[in-house]
Amino acid sequence: SQQGEEDPQALSIQEGENATMNCSYKTSINNLQWYRQNSGRGLVHLILIRSNEREKHSGRLRVTLDTSKKSSSLLITASRAADTASYFCATGYSSASKIIFGSGTRLSIRP
């Protein structure tokens, strides 16, 4: 299967702490994206990083990409209760083509 693996599968942290999620994939990619999904809802696109980029920031989000290790990480700083959701990485392989989702990390923020 092309599906990437994410770890941890579940993460529970205290509000205000940082949350780090990791994604590993198997074949060479064109880009990698991170999405958030609240329970039973649609997906929200968070950030896209291209294969020639190593790090990207967006607000409290920081994404890294290591193509030599075929891995990416998503860091959420100063977590808030509203960050409670499932987070998925998705790998893209060419322009306007399909993307393949990772297994996801369920993040819970304790107040």
Add this chain to the structure above:
Amino acid sequence: GAVVSQHPSRVICKSGTSVKIECRSLDFQATTMFWYRQFPKKSLMLMATSNEGSKATYEQGVEKDKFLINHASLTLSTLTVTSAHPEDSSFYICSASTSGSRIAYEQYFGPGTRLTVT
């Protein structure tokens, strides 16, 4: 901009009947649409990719005769689950992309349709 809608949001049907789910791009032309299936607490599994005016490309293991996909216009794709059975109960999500996207490769996701087959 770049809003994708799905209809219905929830549907309950009896075993053996067929159900149609619509996916619409509201403010852009979707040259490509994707259909995903998601089981509870699991990831999204790509079912098929459809380009306007041509036959859908199904992922390995997805029955094309059971999950009929039609992409008749640049703003509408439909997924029909034929002769539905309880094991078809799932959350179905569509997404759309356009060759005119500000960011190449970007997909816009619909809110999903929860199908329950009794």
